[in-house]
Amino acid sequence: MNELAHTCGSWQRHLEPLGFGLTQLFILNTGSRHWAGRIKPLPDEQGQRRLSSILHPSMLLGPLAAHHWSNEGVALFYQAATPDAKHLAFVEAQQHAQGEVYFPYPSLRPSREEFVCPPSFWECNDERATQLNRDEAHFREHCVAVLRERLKPGALIHDPACSTGELIAHLAKALPNCLCLGSDLSASMIAHASKRFADSPVRFRHADAAHESPACDALILRFLNAEVVTRRDADTLLRTLLSSLKPGGIALIFGHTPVLPAVPWAAQQLGITLESSIAARPGKLELFQFYLLARPNT
Incomplete structure (x- = not known):
């Protein structure tokens, strides 16, 4: 019997109604088992409680047995676990090559369609x-730490x-030997960025990433996320944009809200190496x- 078996209790159920809360459900793959979890608000530096992209062991519910979808919502069935067991799960996930956090469900409107922020939000x-x-x-x-180790001078x-x-702009300052290009579909965002970082070496341009992505x-990639695009569009954009990587190039995928595509699956289909999934x-x-x-270089 493993250590986890000594620290887990009876089976329990968490029911999440259909709606915006669905995107707060996550599954942690530690490499040896899957855990159910739910993001919960934590106090920030100003003492206000808000959701964050950073997950903590206390957000784990317990080892996952099943998850069911119905008109009521999504039910997660899990085994109750002690705080020590949850801490061990995070340690194992950090150390295991297959460690991953993924979010199976997007936010839903009352009509049960995926919620996407309107253009006015941007x-x-x-x-x-x-x-x-x-x-x-x-x-x-984390981007700086990864790119500093991987990129050569002159890299775009x-x-x-x-x-x-x-x-x-932060990357351009931290990696002065690299060339940095910022694009966005929102002309308003580009106008703000160009003005805010007028003294930065970053070149900003108004462009649609789905049609204009240089090698x-x-x-x-930090927009293939819940509430930004639909899962279908995120999948399509991921495959399109990865084709712009030069041989030996790298892609970093993250965001404020959950990443929507099944990244390991897409990487396998495209012959691209998935080096890690969490940080x-x-x-x-x-x-x-x-x-x-x-x-790959070849």
Whole structure:
């Protein structure tokens, strides 16, 4: 009998009604088993409770037995687990090559169609920029850590949905030997980014990533996410954009909201290597979605 068997209790059920809360359900693959979890609001630096892309062991429900869909909602059946068992699950996931967090269900409208933010949401002002830049520091720093180890001088980094420009400008400052391009479908976002980072070496342009993505050495994909696009569109965009990677190039996939495509499946179909699926800040017992893919040199 393994250690987990000594720390788990009776089987329980969590019922999530159909609606916006579905996207808060997640499954953690530790490499040896799957755990059910649900994101819950945590206090930020200002003491306000809000949702974050960073997951903590306390968000785990327990080892997953089954998940059922019905008109009531989604039911997760799981085995109750102690805090120690949940901590061990996070440790194992961090150490295992197959460790992954995935979100099976998108947010749904009352009509039960996938919820996607309207175009007006991407009209940028200072308030919207602050909202979008919040909770992004861990992504920026992890991108820098990965790209610094992988890219050669002169490499082109493309962020095809650069939003406020904060992330790609941060990369340009941290990696001055690389070329950085930020594109976005929203003219308002590009206008904000161009003005905000007028002194940055980043080249910003108004473009549709689905049709205009130059060959690049590193691709930053942080818009294939719940509430940004539908799962079907996210799948199509992922395959289209990965084709712009040069041989030996890498793609980083993450975001404020859950990543929608089945990234391991798409990578396998396209002959691209999936190197890792999760990440954490140094010294922290936490996890966040962060896929690292590499196109073979040949």
